[in-house]
Amino acid sequence: MGFLVFALLTIVVDFAASQSLVLVGGNLNDGNEAIWGKVVELAGGRGVARIGVFTTASADPEDSAAYYIDIFVNIYGAANATYIPVTESSNNANDPSVAELTRQQTGFFFGGGDQSRVLKALRPRGRDTLVLTAVKDMFKAGATVGGTSAGAACLSDTVMITGGSSYDGLTYGAFSGGYKPLRPDELSYDEYGGLGFLAGWLPDTHFSERGREARLIRVLQDSRDRDIGTTRGFGLDEDMALLVLDLYTRPVGKVIGTRGGVFIADVTNTVVIPSETTNFEGVSVHYLTQDDTIDLTTGNITIASWKTNLKDNEYYNNAEVSNDILSSQRDRVWASAAAQFFNNKLDDVVTHYSYEKNPKFEITFDRVTGSGYGGIPPSNPEITVVSHQNLKVGIRENV
Known part of the structure; x- marks a missing residue:
């Protein structure tokens, strides 16, 4: 029966889109139809889409899930939205029945909160659980995956930013080992990386609103030589999204929303001058707004024709x-x-x-x-x- 369900859902999803991501910067307005509606569309459309909701990052997962379910079903017309009850303390991410529930969805959405909770629950110390494997199987079959705030910050295969400010990052550098409650301003990252959907790009969220440009640049530079480090990253402004299509063939990201944009940083050719704090020259930066696109393989940018x-x-x-x-x-x-x-x-x-x-x-x-x-x-x-x-x-x- 499980195989039949999987096969049927694969057919449904294939009509919608192929390996698509919707990464949102946080503080997503309920009325932002361009983003909410796009998630539903890519998951099969109104009356068809079945959205699996992960609120693993939240301090109150069930209440957060109820919010997302209401939005997807009652406002944007998904056929169904289901809470996938995996939290950092539920110990059920390797439960076959939860994995089977996951495989019944045509799309997934990861809510906000603390991205470290997501990793602890679904990919502890860099090891995929059964539930995460199920999400990836459905994703490869054509399901869409979206996330906002922490739910977007955790989707890459690179190191994952876990906390800290731009100023502290420039003063002291970026440190592995994840967020440290006793040092909340310390710029930190998880060296085991995110959930592994987006290759080679480090995402950050709540970006321009919280002045995170320098913190992204410093994490990129300080972690670039790690096994899963990278020289390229992007910062998502609030109520904005980067839509990535054809992830496994030729991924191209398109900016959705009007409130802000997406900041792109590349430290590939940055010159680092020895310093007790920070002395960088030649950091390459771009800022894309609505309808601009970036080829995530080559880095080539196309500005909207209007x-x-x-x-x-x-x-x-x-x-x-x-x-x-x-x-x-x-x-x-x-x-x-x-x-x-x-x-x-x-x-x-x-x-x-x-x-x-x-x-x-x-x-x-x-x-x-x-x-x-x-x-x-x-x-x-x-x-x-x-x-x-x-x-x-x-x-x-x-x-």
Whole structure:
């Protein structure tokens, strides 16, 4: 009977999409149809999609599951949404009956909370459980996998960020061993990695809103030489998503949403100058907004056709300087500074500063080889968005 169910569901899922991921930056608005609706569509569509809900990351998994089930079924028309009752203390991730329940779904969604809980439950010390194996089997058969906040941060096969701030990361570096409650600001990562769906890219979430640009850059650089380290990562803004299609053939990510964007960092060619804190030159940075795409194999970026090159069409005369560029408390400081920088006429290089002192950091933006693009999203004519590519970033202690 189990084989028949699996075969039937495989047929249903194959009509929907092939190995697709929907990675959301957190704080997903109930009315964001572009993202919620896309998960349902990729899982088979209204009246067909069967969503397996994992709220393993939550401190209150059952209550969180009820929320997601209501959204998927009563607002976005999934045929069914089912709580997959695996938590860090349930000890049932190797239960065949729970694995069989998992195989009855055409899509999966991982909720927010603490990504470390997800790894402890589903992939302890880097070993797949039966339930995770079932999710991967269905994924390979065509099911979609989505996640928000912690549920997106845990989906890669690289090291997984578990906590910490940009400023502490630049001051002290990034440390393996996972989150340490007694040192909550310490920049940390899990060296065993995430659940293993997305290869070669390190994701971070709640990104521009919490000033996480420098923390992603530092984790990439400090962990790049580990077995599952990488030089490339992306930061997902809140209420935004990166849709990745054809993961096992030619994965391409497309930005969904209008509130913010997706930050891309590449430290492949970064020059590291010996320092007691941080001294990096030549970090390659991009910021993509609605409908922009990135080839996750080559890194090639395609800007949406409705955006125009800002070169010779800039609005501001000069670039503004931020004296709180690493802020985790003020919304979108780095993102706003970069957008304004690419929309200025005269300055090709600008240096920003951290508010924090002892040490104080300076972050240099260089657009000589970069380009910015602006436009009004077709889905929201009341705003203007700015994308940019090939921004070169330098980070060093101010002395």
